[in-house]
Amino acid sequence: MEEMKFFRRAVAPTLAEIVEWTGAKPAGEVDLNVKIFDVAPLDRARPGDLVFLDNPKYADQLAQTRATACLVSERYADRAPAGVAALVVREPYRACAMVTARIYPEAARPGSWFDSHGVSPGANVHPLARLEPGVIVDPGAVVGPHAEIGADAVIGPNSVIGPHVRVGRGSTVGAGATVANALIGDRVIIHPGVRIGQDGFGFAMSPRGHLKAPQVGRVIIQDDVEIGANSTIDRGANRDTIIGEGAKIDNLVQIAHNVVVGRHCVIVSQVGISGSTELGDFVVAGGQAGITGHLKIGMGAQIAAQSGVMADVAPGAKMGGSPARDARLWLKGVAALDRMVRRKGRDD
Template identity: 35%
Template sequence: MTTYTINDINNILKGELIGHTNQKIDGPEQLQNAENNHITFIGSKKYAKQWADSKACAAVVNDNLNVEPGENRALIKVKNADLAMAKILELFNPPTPELEADIHPSAVVHKTASLGKGCKIGANCYVGKDVVLGKGVVLYPNVCVFDETTIGDYTVIWSGTVVRERCIVGSHCIFHTNVSIGADGFGNRPSDDGRGLVKIPQIGNVIIGHYVEIGANSCVDRAKFSSTIIGDGCKIDNLVQIAHNCVMGRSCIMAGHSGLAGSVTLGDGVIIGGSASIKDHTTVESGATVGAGSGVMNNVKAGQTVLGYPAQEARDMLKQWVAVRRFMKNN
């Protein structure tokens, strides 16, 4: 097990070291669960109050908090404890599982597929006709990549994921377990006689940019025509639905259980909270935030924060909630 001194860690974070501990640190941990060989994190006044009762020998602390280290304990003050935490987690991050063979004997790779240098293809994978895999692509066991799909360099796809035909995936992406890319969009219309439904063919594809991460059991549907597009650097949580013909700008975030109906457009840097829903043909402009559990029925302006169901400007919705509570209290 790798251990570090408090000075080793501060050399990485380049923060302000207050106090000292001679305890070797072998991992990060939450305040309440930490032992004396752990470093922890304090990002708000709420957690600062718990420091005195924590067993951790060290903590990374936002520099606007007033916290004392204590005996044989140390603090590293930084501008943003969350970003510092990311660096420490990377420091202690164990290696990912290794695939021993370049192509497992049970994998099926079509003779027309093109594999870049250093590709790894795990057990029971399927790589279809005219698929192109870039350098260093890793397909963990039980991944399917269907015909004419292109996947960029150093993208990692975890088990159970299916990438349907004609999709384009950028480089350095991560798809976690059981992701669905390019399934049919949900297109059905009542038949002329009113006695059934007619399926609308979905003949487009999905285009995913570089450095995109998609969480487990999330779905990105192919377009009815043209493309469903996920911009560079987007981060998508588990159990997220992105419907046909949606277009996401760069560096958007979608939290778990959120969803975009068909033909939604997100600008750059949009944040969608957990369980939020966006109505079809709606535009959420760059820098906007949609609060958790909200239902967006109309366009959202750049930089605006909306809350509620139906979603409204955050301050207006908060005033309504306060008024409702007062009414309920008085009646």
């Protein structure tokens, strides 16, 4: 029995088409008219499947794979078994992602949950909202007054678009997400359960009690950003919270008020960024890293998972540990501590 797929296959490309899409070069004699019907991992592939090898850890699996073709770096091309077409490409994982997006386009960009067209009868769109052509609004969604939704955007079921919010063209707001006090760019993907534009955590602390400080800023999300499920992005207090072009934010991330995230940053799950901190372009923050407020994280800096960042970080720096410090010193410290513990154990 064929395994059930939740995504519909749009095409079954030939190897010639895959070569054209990815710029791969066939290694040896390859029948470019052979078709590919699916993508699979090396150890579970069957004839008709495309696989890739990008991590040397799995190199041994290539020799055993039953796939029809493999996207592979030149280094491992000669490990492909007889009958498996080796397609040599510089970045196999990226190339496989490109092919997968062609075969399963619905998985690349979330669409309507109901195969809807236009505004569902079960949606509530305010008469003063403005929708461009091709917008889909699923059942249970609410679009507030003066909101503007760009062409071909998808507003998922039970999501809420607040008053005066703008959602750019080709963007998707997932099921149950809420967007308020925000301007969203083009081709933005907002996954289910995301909260954008709610209060930042602002209080004037005092022994007499804590006075709420109104948050009157906005959230600005630039083009081609992706925001993972159940992440939260607070609106600014007295300036804007900004998420730069092409940034990729994982699930369960907290971004506080006035934070600026640079272009093409990668923020992994359970990261927390405190208020008014600025991340330069191409910063990477590993899972569960915590970054305190009012810091500057330089362009291209890398923060290891579970790090606690309490001071500014220079451009290009690699940081780890808590409190975070130069990653090499942190690793040396961990190794030295392990040696001390082992010696102490032997002495005891």
